[in-house]
Amino acid sequence: MTHDALNSLGHSTVPGPPPDLGERLTPRNVPLGGPRAMTVRRTLPQRTRSLIGPWCFVDHFGPDDVSANGGMAVPRHPHAGLATVTLLFSGQVLHRDSTGFTNTVRPGEVNLMIAGRGISHSEFSTPDTTRLHGIQLWYALPDDLRHGPPEAQHHVPTPEIRPGGTVRTYVGRIAGACSPIDTRTPAHAAEALINPGESLDLPLDPNCEHGLLLDTGSVSLAAWGADGVEASARTALSPGALHYLPAGLPGVRLHARPGPGARVVIMGGPPFDEDIVLWWNFVARSHAEIVTYRTQWQREIGAEPGPAPGPVRFGPYPSEPSGALPAPELPNAQIRPRTRARGQQ
Secondary structure, eight states: OOHHHHHHHTTOOOOOSOOOOOEEEOOEEEESSSTTSOEEEEEESOSSOOOBTTEEEEEEEEEEEHHHHOOOEEEEEEEBSEEEEEEEEESOEEEEETTSOEEEEOTTOEEEEEOTTOEEEEEEEOTTOOEEEEEEEEEEOOTTTTTSOOEEEEEOOOOEEETTEEEEEEESEETTEEOOOOOSSOOEEEEEEEOTTOEEEEEOOTTSEEEEEEEESOEEEEEBOGGGOBOSOOEEOOTTOEEEEOTTOOEEEEEEOSSSOEEEEEEEESOOOSOBEEETTEEESSHHHHHHHHHHHHHHTTSSSSOOSSSOSSOOOOOOTTOBOOOOOOOSSOOOOEETTTEEO
16 A cells, blocks of 8 residues: 555545544563563563554563663574564664574664574674663464464664654554565564654554554654544553554554654554464464474473474574573463453453
């Protein structure tokens, strides 16, 4: 869909009830990799909502003083059935994975890692990083694509200057700009910088759900109406919270209060109607699959005796001093499926 077509969708002259501006998902603090590791603010998944489009996991971190908490130090660990997107606002992170891809992620760039049937990787702040600040998102792969080959990609988007601010589209399509990254399934993510005291209009695909995460600044949200007039009362975005927008909205207006400006991360995609089983770093369709993934990982890294069930899934991997992260213990009960709107059943 072209930028002009998306804009025309945002200025409907058909009267109707005020648009539904969704719900607010508040973050919870989670230590990344263990109790002594840096803390992230996790807004997905939640008990009330597991998915926004295909996005099933959102971790927001920093700005953190690396000298105080050690920064990001996550040894080699596995993923399956999903893709990860890493965005940084300050600092740098070295990524290495079992496909042989090695890259330093920097602010204004994106790393996409598609796990497919299985991948393993490590993430470490670079030695020259003093402040670390960013976000990591995962999206679930649909059943017909989740057993595909693993792959990693890197992209540096060109900032798009728009009235009221700047938009960087990292994956998919947001606000008329399209990323060349191959996501294999529709998944969209962008960063919007809003000028102090100004409004930035974002056309949205009405076939998609969206999530807005306020990183910095003070921002209010309104839906578009006829001739560019706001069609809903303004809703204040809460810092660090993830604001869910249902499908059907053709566009929103983000207004930043006077001050230092604001940053909002936008993610979206068509509603993901498959039930998923999400545990640790795996997205599966059953408890039995999770058990198989865990057993394969533990035996591939030598954390449990016995041969891995089936061919190597998460390797090979170059040796590194940090070693590999063993999987946690499985819960005693069956891991129940999660649905798009109801969370874990």
